[in-house]
Amino acid sequence: xxxxxxxxxxxxxxxxxxxxxxxxxxxxxxxxxxxxxxxxxxxxxxxxxxxxxxxxxxxxxxxxxxxxxxxxxxxxxxxxxxxxxxxxxxxxxxxxxxxxxxxxxxxxxxxxxxxxxxxxxxxxxxxxxxxxxxxxxxxxxxxxxxxxxxxxxxxxxxxxxxxxxxxxxxxxxxxxxxxxxxxxxxxxxxxxxxxxxxxxxxxxxxxxxxxxxxxxxxxxxxxxxxxxxxxxxxxxxxxxxxxxxxxxxxx
Amino acid sequence: xxxxxxxxxxxxxxxxxxxxxxxxxxxxxxxxxxxxxxxxxxxxxxxxxxxxxxxxxxxxxxxxxxxxxxxxxxxxxxxxxxxxxxxxxxxxxxxxxxxxxxxxxxxxxxxxxxxxxxxxxxxxxxxxxxxxxxxxxxxxxxxxxxxxxxxxxxxxxxxxxxxxxxxxxxxxxxxxxxxxxxxxxxxxxxxxxxxxxxxxxxxxxxxxxxxxxxxxxxxxxxxxxxxxxxxxxxxxxxxxxxxxxxxxxxxxxxxxxxxxxxxxxxxxxxxxxxxxxxxxxxxxxxxxxxxxxxxxxxxxxxxxxxxxxxxxxxxxx
Numbered sequence: 001x002x003x004x005x006x007x008x009x010x011x012x013x014x015x016x017x018x019x020x021x022x023x024x025x026x027x028x029x030x031x032x033x034x035x036x037x038x039x040x041x042x043x044x045x046x047x048x049x050x051x052x053x054x055x056x057x058x059x060x061x062x063x064x065x066x067x068x069x070x071x072x073x074x075x076x077x078x079x080x081x082x083x084x085x086x087x088x089x090x091x092x093x094x095x096x097x098x099x100x101x102x103x104x105x106x107x108x109x110x111x112x113x114x115x116x117x118x119x120x121x122x123x124x125x126x127x128x129x130x131x132x133x134x135x136x137x138x139x140x141x142x143x144x145x146x147x148x149x150x151x152x153x154x155x156x157x158x159x160x161x162x163x164x165x166x167x168x169x170x171x172x173x174x175x176x177x178x179x180x181x182x183x184x185x186x187x188x189x190x191x192x193x194x195x196x197x198x199x200x201x202x203x204x205x206x207x208x209x210x211x212x213x214x215x216x217x218x219x220x221x222x223x224x225x226x227x228x229x230x231x232x233x234x235x236x237x238x239x240x241x242x243x244x245x246x247x248x249x250x251x
Numbered sequence: 252x253x254x255x256x257x258x259x260x261x262x263x264x265x266x267x268x269x270x271x272x273x274x275x276x277x278x279x280x281x282x283x284x285x286x287x288x289x290x291x292x293x294x295x296x297x298x299x300x301x302x303x304x305x306x307x308x309x310x311x312x313x314x315x316x317x318x319x320x321x322x323x324x325x326x327x328x329x330x331x332x333x334x335x336x337x338x339x340x341x342x343x344x345x346x347x348x349x350x351x352x353x354x355x356x357x358x359x360x361x362x363x364x365x366x367x368x369x370x371x372x373x374x375x376x377x378x379x380x381x382x383x384x385x386x387x388x389x390x391x392x393x394x395x396x397x398x399x400x401x402x403x404x405x406x407x408x409x410x411x412x413x414x415x416x417x418x419x420x421x422x423x424x425x426x427x428x429x430x431x432x433x434x435x436x437x438x439x440x441x442x443x444x445x446x447x448x449x450x451x452x453x454x455x456x457x458x459x460x461x462x463x464x465x466x467x468x469x470x471x472x473x474x475x476x477x478x479x480x481x482x483x484x485x486x487x488x489x490x491x492x493x494x495x496x497x498x499x500x501x502x503x504x505x506x507x508x509x510x511x512x513x514x515x516x517x518x519x520x521x522x523x524x525x526x527x528x529x530x531x532x533x534x535x536x537x538x539x540x541x542x543x544x545x546x547x548x549x550x551x552x553x554x555x556x557x558x559x560x561x562x563x564x565x566x567x568x
Contacts, residue, residue, distance in 0.1 A: 051443065077445030089443075091436045102433050106445035111426040112454070114418070118429050164444055 003062075004029035004198050005050075005168060010059035012045055012222075019045035020056065021222030027168075032190070032199045034209045037219035038242065043202045044086055046219070047170050050200070051083040052076045063168065078107065080167030084160075084174055086202075088153045092146040096137055096156055099145055100128040103163035131163040134192075136185050151182035158186070162193075169199045175208060187212065210234070218242065253416070253503060260409055264402045276401050277473070282513045283408045284469045289493040289505035290415055291462025296491065297500030298428065299455040300435025301351075304359045304487050305366030308346070309460040311373060311482035312339045313467020318385045318477035328391035328398070335468050336461055343460035347453045363484060370482040384478035391472055398472065408469055412506070415462060420502045431455045432500075496549055498558030507557045515542055 005027035012020040019042040027033045035043055048054035050061060052073040061069045068076055091099050101118060104127045105111060118124060132138055135155040140148060145156060154174060161169060174190075175183040187208050193199065194212065203209050209216065210230045217227040220242045226233060233239055260283070267275045288310055295301045316335035325331060346365045353361055379385050390398040398404045422428045430451045433441045441448050471477040480486070489512070497508025519538030523531040534541060553560045 053439075053443075072447075073442045074445050074447045077443060083443060089437060089440050091433060091440065093436055094432075098429070102429060102441075103444045105426060105429065106441075111430045111446075111451065113426040114428075115421045115425055117421075117424045118426055119424065121426075160444065 003027060004064060005200070006062040007050075008060045008062075010046075010049060010061065011057045012042075012049060012054060013057055018042075018222045020049065020059070023059070023219075023222060023224060025217055025224050025227070027198060027200060028215075029198055030195055031214040032194045032201060032212055034201045034203060034213035034216045035219055036203070036206070036209055036216060041219040042222040043219055044172055045222075047083060047172050047200070047202060050168075050170055051081060074106075077164065080165070081170065082161045082164040082166035082168070083170035084157045084172055086172040086176065088150075088157050090145045090153060090156055090160065093144060095142050095144055096132060096148070096159075097125075097128060097141045099156060100131050100159050100163045101125065103131075103160040104128050107164055127163055127165070131159040134162060135159040135189060151178040154178050154186070155182065158189070167197055169193070169197055171199065171201045171203075173202055173204060175203060175205050183208070256503065256506070257413060264405055268402070273401065276405050278513075278517065280401070280405045280408050280473055281470075282510055283405075283412050283506075284466050284473060285490075285493070285513060286506040286509035287408075287412050287415060287469070288463045288466035289490050289497070289509050290412070290419060291459050291466060292490045293459075293494045293500065293505045294419065294422075294462065295456050295459035296494055297504070298423065298435065299431035299452055299459075301452065301456060302359050302491075303350075303362045303456070303459070304484070304491065305346075305362035305364075306460065306463050306490055307482050307484065307486035308366040308369050309339055309343065309463035310467035310470060310486060311369060311479075312342060313464040313469075314471035314477040314481050315373060315379070315385075315467075316464075317391065317468050317471045318387055319379055321387055321389075321391070322379075326389065326392045328393040331391055332465065332468055335464050339461050339464035340457060343457045344453070347456040347460070351449060351452055351456070363487070366482060366484060366487055370479060370484075373479045373482055380477070382479065384476055384480075387471060387475040387477070390475060391468075404473065408473075411465065411469070415465075416502060416506070423502060427451065427454075492546060496546060496556055498556030501555060501558040501562075504556050504558035507561075511545075511557060512542070515545060 003026040007023060007025040010020045010023040011018065023046065035046065037043055045054060049056050052071060055070060059069070060067060063079065063081060068079070091102065101124050104124045108123060132141055135158045137152060137155050137159060140152060145153065148156060154177070158174060175186055178186065183205065190199070190201070190212055201209070201212065213230055215228060216230055216233045217224050218233060218239050225242060226236045226239050263279055264276050267273060288306065292303065292306045295303050313335050316338055317331050320331055320334055350358055350361050350365070374382055390404065392398065396403055396407065398407060430446060433446070434448050434452055438448055467481060470481065493508035493512055494505045496512060497506065498504025516538065519534060519541055523535050525531060526534070549556065
C-alpha cells in the first residue's frame with residue numbers, strides 16, 4: 001500500500017540538540033496514527049515540520065505523492081493539511097461562530113470581496129454550523145472565544161481545524177487540560193472522524209491513544225524506535241525500556 | 252449616530268451663511284478632509300493592525316500631483332484624481348511591500364523613514380516651490396460644478412467623505428474585512444488555516460494609502476496650495492492621535508477624532524475663555540497643554556475612543 005504521508009531522514013537541530021534525528025515515518029491513507037514518546041522526544045517539532053511552521057535541516061516530507069518539505073504553511077493548509085495547537089491559538093475577540101467561519105472562508109474561494117456581508121453568506125455559515133455541532137459547542141456559538149473555559153477552547157480549536165475540511169489532521173495534544181467529560185467528548189469525536197480522514201495524533205493520555213489508534217509510532221530522541229499496531233507496541237521490548245522511569249505503559 | 256452626524260454636516264453651511272460666518276464653512280471643509288485622511292489611516296491601523304507612522308506621505312502625493320499637473324494645464328478633477336491615484340498605488344505598492352517585511356516597532360520606523368524620505372524629496376524640488384510650497388492658480392474643474400465656490404466645494408467633500416465611510420462600513424463586514432481583522436488579531440493562526448496574509452495586508456495598506464491620496468487632493472484644492480508640511484511626520488502623528496482618540500477600528504471614530512481635535516484647537520487658540528486670574532489668556536497661549544490633557548484622559552479612561560464611548564451610552568439608554 002502506498003503511503004499518504006511519507007517522512008524520510010527528517011533532521012532538525014536546535015543549537016546542536018536534535019529534535020528530529022533522521023526520522024522515518026509512514027502514515028497510510030485513512031488511518032489514525034498516534035505518536036507517543038517521552039517529553040522532549042520531538043513530537044511537537046515533528047508536527048511543526050509537517051504543518052510547515054518549522055523548516056527541517058534536511059530530509060523530505062511527501063504528502064499524497066507531493067514533496068511538501070519546504071512548502072509555505074498556508075499552501076499546505078489549502079492542500080488539506082490542518083493542525084491544532086498544543087497551546088490553544090484562537091481569535092480571542094471573535095465569537096465562536098466567527099472563528100470557525102474564518103476557517104471555512106480560507107478554503108472557499110478568494111477573499112477579495114469588499115461589499116458582501118460574511119454574516120449573510122450561507123456558503124460560509126453552513127459548514128461552520130456543522131463543525132461547531134460536531135465538537136459540541138452549538139450552545140456557545142455567539143460567545144466571544146476569550147470567555148470560553150479551557151476545555152471549550154480546545155473544542156473550538158478542533159472545530160476550526162475541522163472546518164478546513166482537511167485530508168490530513170495533525171492534532172497536538174487535543175485533550176491536554178480538558179475535564180473528564182470534555183476529553184470523553186473529544187474521544188467520541190475522534191472515533192467518529194476515524195476513517196473519514198487521515199489523522200496524526202499526539203497525546204499523553206495512553207488510555208485514549210490505545211483506544212483510538214490504528215497504528216502507533218514511538219518517538220524517542222527524535223527517532224521512531226517502533227511503529228505498529230497497538231498490541232505490538234504494548235509488548236515491544238524497546239518501547240518498554242524507553243518508558244521505564246518515565247511513565248508506566250498501561251495495560 | 253451616523254445619520255445625525257451627516258445631517259449636522261449637511262445643514263451646517265446654511266446656518267453659517269445665515270449668520271455670516273462663512274469662514275467656518277472653510278474650516279469645516281478642512282475638518283472633513285483631515286477626517287478623511289484619518290479614516291484612510293484607520294483601514295491600515297485600526298482594521299489590519301498595521302501601525303503606519305508615514306501616511307502623511309500619501310497626503311503629499313495627492314496634494315503635489317494636483318499642484319504639478321495643473322502647472323501643465325490639466326485642471327479636470329477626474330483626470331487629476333486619476334493620475335494621483337495611479338501614482339499613489341505605485342508608490343504604496345512598493346513602499347508597502349518593503350515595509351511589510353517587518354512588523355511591530357520596525358514597521359513603525361520604516362514607514363516613518365519612507366515618509367521623511369519623500370518629505371526631503373519635495374523640499375528639494377526647487378522648480379515646484381521647494382521649501383515654500385506651491386500655489387495652485389485655481390481649484391480643479393468638474394463639469395458644471397463650480398468648485399471655486401466654497402459651499403459647493405464643501406458639499407463636494409462631504410459627498411466623498413460619506414461615500415468612503417459607507418464603503419468602509421461595508422468593508423468591515425465583508426470577507427476582506429474579516430481577513431484583515433484576523434491578521435490583526437492572530438496572524439499565525441490565519442496562515443495556519445490557509446490564508447496567504449501578505450497579499451491581503453498589502454491591499455489593505457494600498458487602499459488605506461489611496462484614501463489619504465484623495466484627502467491630499469482635496470486639501471491642496473481647499474487651500475489652493477501644496478506645502479511640504481503636508482508630508483511632515485507631525486501630520487502622520489496627528490492622524491494617529493485622531494484615530495486613537497476617535498476610536499481605533501470603528502467606522503466613524505476617525506472622523507469624530509478629527510472633529511474634536513480640530514475644534515478644540517480652533518476654540519482654544521482663537522478665543523480667550525472667560526476665566527478668572529488671567530487663566531483665559533494663559534490657556535490661549537498654552538492651548539496645546541489642554542489638548543494633551545484631553546488626549547491623555549480619553550486614552551486612559553475610554554476604551555475604543557469617543558466612538559466606543561458614544562456607542563456604550565446609546566446601548567445603556
